[in-house]
Amino acid sequence: MGCPTNVVKIISISLNAILAFLACGAIAWIAINSDTEQEEFVIASYVFSGLIVLMVIVGIYAAIRESICLTATVAVFLLLLVILQIVNIFMFVNPMKLQSGQETVEIAWQANNMDGLQQQFKCCGKTSAQDYVHLNQVIPPSCYTDLQQVPDHLFLNGCIEKVQDQYESDKRRFLIVSWGLAAFLLLCFVGAVFLGISFRNKQRRLQF
Template identity: 75%
Template sequence: MVGIVAAIRESVALTATSAVFLLVLAIPQIVSTCMLLHQYEVQSGQETVEVAWQANNMDALQQKHECCGKSSAQDYVHLNQLIPPSCYADLQQTTDHLFLEGCIEKVQSFYESDKQRFIIVSWVLVAFELLCFVLAVFLAISFRNKQRRLQF
């Protein structure tokens, strides 16, 4: 809001203030992106699947990630259990609709891609904040030069 008011009023002080606010906003974003996000440990897909497997709560996981069993549908066969309907696309229990991949790999790749998306969004936000900072500085310089020219 300060930047909008500064641009409308063509105020050097307000424009410089908005540039400082943008820089103050960008610095913690850069620090958190560099230090926290890149060191952030991706949640273990195997751990998540194991907890769901032990709790006998695989249905939601299998439908969401389009997977079956911990490593494949053979996990159910080895336990002499029927393959649950959640292992099939659209819950149609035919062999051509069976999910072939295991949930550990699918959930792990989901967690890793989610982290990657978050890092990309964070860097885009940093770039946008720095671009706005540079534009605010140039706008403040332009307003100052315009005020100087009007004095002659």
């Protein structure tokens, strides 16, 4: 009769371990990109990720100890974290100001520092290689694949378009990850509820 409880326990511990990995990954991502995000968003994300790690530790301990009280507490906090994550998405992620590709490229253009952008995003000039031609400048090697200055290797797209597409793609991915985390938190909450019920049923059986 104890097999179902053990299965639920293993699943719950596994879910918590995955959740801890995701939270640590989120902390690392925030640390790397903190300079490009709103301060309020960075702080909220650090706090939220830290709470997740704390709940994971308590959740694993509760599963190992088969504590109904701790498991119920973890379930409640997981539900609160689901709500907080959804609020976080609507308050910070959805309205998050998208970086301007044009502004980024204009700054690099004015500083005569386009080489890095052109190689990173495989683009040339602000709108095309014609930007250099119109200024009677030689198209730089960074506008070519592998820096080989042959016509077939010339990047055709301008950097404003490519950089803006990258920023928009990054935001889409972040939204997907944010909603995915909310869904996974909800799954962990369901697992904690089932685990608590399983522990309670096991204790009842042992009384007879």
